[in-house]
Amino acid sequence: MSVAAKQTQLIEDLGLIEDSQERLAAIVDRARRRPIFPETAKTDAHRVNGCISAVWVAGELREGVLHFQFEADSPLVKGLVALLVDLYDGATPADIAATEPTLLDELGISRDLTPTRRNGLAAVRTHIAAIARSRLQS
Numbered sequence: 001m002s003v004a005a006k007q008t009q010l011i012e013d014l015g016l017i018e019d020s021q022e023r024l025a026a027i028v029d030r031a032r033r034r035p036i037f038p039e040t041a042k043t044d045a046h047r048v049n050g051c052i053s054a055v056w057v058a059g060e061l062r063e064g065v066l067h068f069q070f071e072a073d074s075p076l077v078k079g080l081v082a083l084l085v086d087l088y089d090g091a092t093p094a095d096i097a098a099t100e101p102t103l104l105d106e107l108g109i110s111r112d113l114t115p116t117r118r119n120g121l122a123a124v125r126t127h128i129a130a131i132a133r134s135r136l137q138s
Contacts, residue, residue, distance in 0.1 A: 003091045003099040011103050028079035037071035050123030053077040059131035065090050096132035
């Protein structure tokens with residue numbers, strides 16, 4: 001499934017939750033069911049610069065698509081990062097590099113976040129795009 005199609009699906013699914021606080025709670029809850037990020041992967045190479053919270057995102061190319069793992073020290077940030085990772089996980093590096101996330105704005109999540117959180121999510125997107133671009137050159 002393309003990133004654009006996944007984004008449409010996530011917007012439709014999460015858009016069913018009308019209350020913005022309930023929607024955010026559902027996003028945070030989804031992140032709790034994620035696999036554990038290995039302590040050994042919490043390296044500077046995987047650390048996302050520009051986040052106030054500690055955030056790590058690692059990507060692995062398998063059979064032409066990227067698979068991501070992540071961790072964050074804040075439940076809210078972890079939920080938001082999980083949303084971005086869910087969007088891009090399993091996509092080709094070219095699709096990831098070419099597709100900007102609009103779901104945060106379309107779901108009204110961005111307007112409920114502090115500027116610091118918005119900047120941090122932009123840094124996560126930049127980090128994911130950099131991983132994708134590095135795999136394009138491989």
